[in-house]
Amino acid sequence: MSFMLDEIHEQPTALDRFMASQRRVVISIADELKRRKCRFGMIAARGTSDNAATYGKYIFELVNGLPVALAAPSVFTLYNADLNLSDVMVIGISQSGQAADVNICLESAQAHGALTVGITNELRSDITKYAKFTIHCDAGKERSVAATKTYTTSLAALIMLAAEVAENSALIEKLKNVPSYINGIFSECEQQIKDIAYRIRDLTDCIVLARGTNRATAFETALKMAETCYIKAEAYSSSDFLHGPIAVVDKGTKCFLFAPEGPSFDNMLEIAEKLVERGASLIIVSNSEKILSIANEPVKIPFDLDDLISPIVYVVVGQLFANYFAEAKGLDPDHPRGLSKITITR
Structure with a gap:
């Protein structure tokens, strides 16, 4: 049996652990988002995490009515653009926390007034230095190169945050059944x-x-x-x-x-x-x-x-x-x- 198959099978346990360990963290971020009255969202990611970002775009727009764009990291890393990100929520997703372009997006967003959130499976990684808040996937070590349980826990992080901002307890209950x-x-x-x-x-x-x-x-x-x-x-x-x-x-x-x-x-x-x-x-x-x-x-x-x-x-x-x-x-x-x-x- 491959590590990949093992980790696919670990996903129910990983999701249960994530929801138990991160609920309070997510609630505190949701409270700050409501306090800041963010008018727009942006999500930066690469690879598998970018597919999670696509899901996040749908979720925040459908649950919260918050328009969300998927970031083009080169705008920050190659062009050094000066964006007005006040009252904007910027989320960076990196299972390793080491995606340099995602971290640069977060660093620039923080400097330009955004509320920044990192989603990662590695609490000791660089992404925690650049995001004001960090949501830990808490999926356990992923040994296969192919990301599986870090993907589904990233999706759970996004919908949990959206549900808490909306104060949608019914959606949280549905997530618990996943x-x-x-x-x-x-x-x-x-x-x-x-x-x-x-x-x-x-x-x-x-x-x-x-x-x-x-x-x-x-x-x-x-x-x-x-x-x-x-x-x-x-x-x-x-x-x-x-x-x-x-x-x-x-x-x-x-x-x-x-x-x-x-x-x-x-x-x-x-x-x-x-x-x-x-x-x-x-x-x-x-x-x-x-x-x-x-x-x-x-x-x-x-x-x-x-x-x-x-x-x-x-x-x-x-x-x-x-x-x-x-x-x-x-x-x-x-x-x-x-x-x-x-x-x-x-």
């Missing part, structure tokens, strides 16, 4: 995911689609497939995919779709039907029999989830696919070629 849902993925779906991965283990390229809050799930799944098993996985929002990229689809093109019931479901059903017309081969992850009925390889999620928390659960399916594709191909997902746990960019 570990049990992930355990349900292991018991009800994991063997099926493994079987599919072994059946199509010769896969070399694919499309990964979702929309809305699960856009982050599509991009994170594609990243995991690329880094652990060298599959050329291209991720798109399903709506963006219709604006040109769908032209690449022909008979047999493998397409992964994350399509939980919710606000984005009708759009995902529509694109699934278009892909069927083009002869694509569909691997669909959903709780809806309606869309699963047109899949070549359906993965039935055995419960209904709030759209805001579903990405924390659905991404586990993507992680498992990446791990089992690597295993089926005889690859080591813990040590992808040319990659290390900490990547320093500016």
